[in-house]
Amino acid sequence: MKFKKFQFLILLCFIGFLFTDCNGGEQQAKEDIPSDTPSEITPETPVDDPMDNLGIGPVKSVVLGELDQAMVEEGKKLYNAKCTACHNIKTRLIGPPQAGVLKRRSPEWVMNMILNPTEMIKKDPIAIKLLKEFNNVPMTEQGLTEEEARKILEYFRTVD
Secondary structure: HHHHHHHHHHHHHHHHHHHHHHHHHHHHHHHHOOOOOOOOOOOOOOOOOOOOOOOOOOOOOOOOOOOOHHHHHHHHHHHHHHHOOOOOOOOOOOOOOOHHHHOOOOHHHHHHHHOOOOHHHHHHHHHHHHHHHHHOOOOOOOOOOOOHHHHHHHHHHOOO
């Protein structure tokens, strides 16, 4: 009987640890919100044509040619490994869904958001609005290369 009580206590401690750890992570995410995000940009602030916005980062130009199926497959694997904790193709999770993203954003903006989310949520008006719309939970830096971001973009072309 004492052994079962001991197991029960261990289980309770473990569950308590999980809840404490999760709350700490949520607090950390809120602390990561940049303090220099312009407060005058709100979800109601008009944005010029989003398709003209290239975002802020290393990608200045993307030429979309014929769909590259090998890149699509690699991009899907990268997306599943790096993005699905916060994103789903068709439904809203912590972050926005990606279905149709290339109808709403330029390819350059998408790649720069993947590669440079910290600076984007500080300076890009669309990224700032998305940050506010999604409860001030900033997108996490994934440490992807430009080539990997391009593969994810190619995958996104197939889910539009």
